Amino acid sequence: MSSLTPSGKVIGPKQRKVALLGSRSVGKSSLTVQFVDQHFVDSYYPTIENTFQKLVKHKGQEYQLDIIDTAGQDEFSILSSRHAVGLHGWILVYSVSSRSSFEMCSIIREKILNYTGRESVPMVLVGNKSDLAVQRQVTKEEGAALAASWGSTAFLETSARTGENVQRVFEQIVVQIEAELNPAPAPAQKGGCLLM
Numbered sequence: 001m002s003s004l005t006p007s008g009k010v011i012g013p014k015q016r017k018v019a020l021l022g023s024r025s026v027g028k029s030s031l032t033v034q035f036v037d038q039h040f041v042d043s044y045y046p047t048i049e050n051t052f053q054k055l056v057k058h059k060g061q062e063y064q065l066d067i068i069d070t071a072g073q074d075e076f077s078i079l080s081s082r083h084a085v086g087l088h089g090w091i092l093v094y095s096v097s098s099r100s101s102f103e104m105c106s107i108i109r110e111k112i113l114n115y116t117g118r119e120s121v122p123m124v125l126v127g128n129k130s131d132l133a134v135q136r137q138v139t140k141e142e143g144a145a146l147a148a149s150w151g152s153t154a155f156l157e158t159s160a161r162t163g164e165n166v167q168r169v170f171e172q173i174v175v176q177i178e179a180e181l182n183p184a185p186a187p188a189q190k191g192g193c194l195l196m
């Protein structure tokens with residue numbers, strides 16, 4: 001539980017709410033379960049919607065993450081307000097073995113921006129199933145280039161099967177959220193006068 005100091009400062013974990021979105025079967029549930037419970041389930045059960053909680057630490061501060069694992073989206077899905085309003089960050093997942101799931105991430109991002117009316121939001125783009133080398137359809141460079149074209153979006157390739165980079169996805173979304181809520185002060189200009 002968080003509590004307040006006499007000066008009103010919050011001590012204890014800060015609450016942050018994030019959602020995983022992406023096409024069906026890209027590994028949203030597997031990434032969440034690997035992160036929260038450190039295990040991998042081989043079988044596939046389509047998700048309706050689940051919420052998980054986990055405490056993470058970043059720069060000495062604890063964060064209580066509420067993680068919404070959503071149902072797989074397609075281009076005709078309507079983005080629910082639950083997946084846009086009141087959220088701090090978004091994790092967009094594709095499978096490196098599915099080009100259509102990669103393309104779907106751009107469509108979902110547009111929907112989030114339209115829904116929130118913002119030009120950018122804290123976001124991590126995740127290329128999951130990096131262990132499936134033979135079935136790969138999307139290169140790491142393509143994933144990195146797409147995230148770079150979106151501005152401050154972080155990019156990671158992961159494997160929910162091996163656990164590779166799974167922890168980092170959730171650390172990165174906290175970094176993105178904090179960068180937005182507490183932007184670093186602009187560097188002070190050197191010298192006090194302008195030469196005309």
Ligand SMILES: Nc1nc2c(ncn2[C@@H]2O[C@H](COP(=O)(O)OP(=O)(O)OP(=O)(O)O)[C@@H](O)[C@H]2O)c(=O)[nH]1
Pocket residue numbers: 022023024025026027028029030031041042043044045046047048070071072073128129130131132158159160161162
């Ligand atoms: N090889 C491999 N398989 C994975 C990986 N992540 C998930 N899978 C498998 O892919 C299938 C779908 O995984 P889910 O986690 O259910 O996918 P989802 O995105 O939550 O699916 P929806 O609920 O339909 O949206 C399952 O059979 C998983 O075992 C991975 O990193 N590597």
